[in-house]
Amino acid sequence: xxxxxxxxxxxxxxxxxxxxxxxxxxxxxxxxxxxxxxxxxxxxxxxxxxxxxxxxxxxxxxxxxxxxxxxxxxxxxxxxxxxxxxxxxxxxxxxxxxxx
Numbered sequence: 626x627x628x629x630x631x632x633x634x635x636x637x638x639x640x641x642x643x644x645x646x647x648x649x650x651x652x653x654x655x656x657x658x659x660x661x662x663x664x665x666x667x668x669x670x671x672x673x674x675x676x677x678x679x680x681x682x683x684x685x686x687x688x689x690x691x692x693x694x695x696x697x698x699x700x701x702x703x704x705x706x707x708x709x710x711x712x713x714x715x716x717x718x719x720x721x722x723x724x725x
Contacts, residue, residue, distance in 0.1 A: 634715030
């Protein structure tokens with residue numbers, strides 16, 4: 626089992642409400658369209674950052690999801706609308722191998 630996490634730094638703290646609105650929209654879309662159980666949260670201390678996360682059975686499943694998302698035009702439309710919210714270079718993906 627693997628845990629995937631993506632985090633993104635919000636460019637301006639005043640944009641956090643818009644970032645949360647975007648996170649809600651993209652999480653709902655991905656869960657509905659791609660049968661995920663993704664969730665998101667907001668970092669409380671330090672950086673102004675949003676985190677998305679979900680678990681996957683295998684790295685192959687993560688790769689399949691990535692391939693599917695790269696072909697999903699509606700997903701990219703959602704992402705492009707929020708492009709101005711994030712700092713350049715502030716996106717980070719982490720994959721954690723979970724202990725049995």
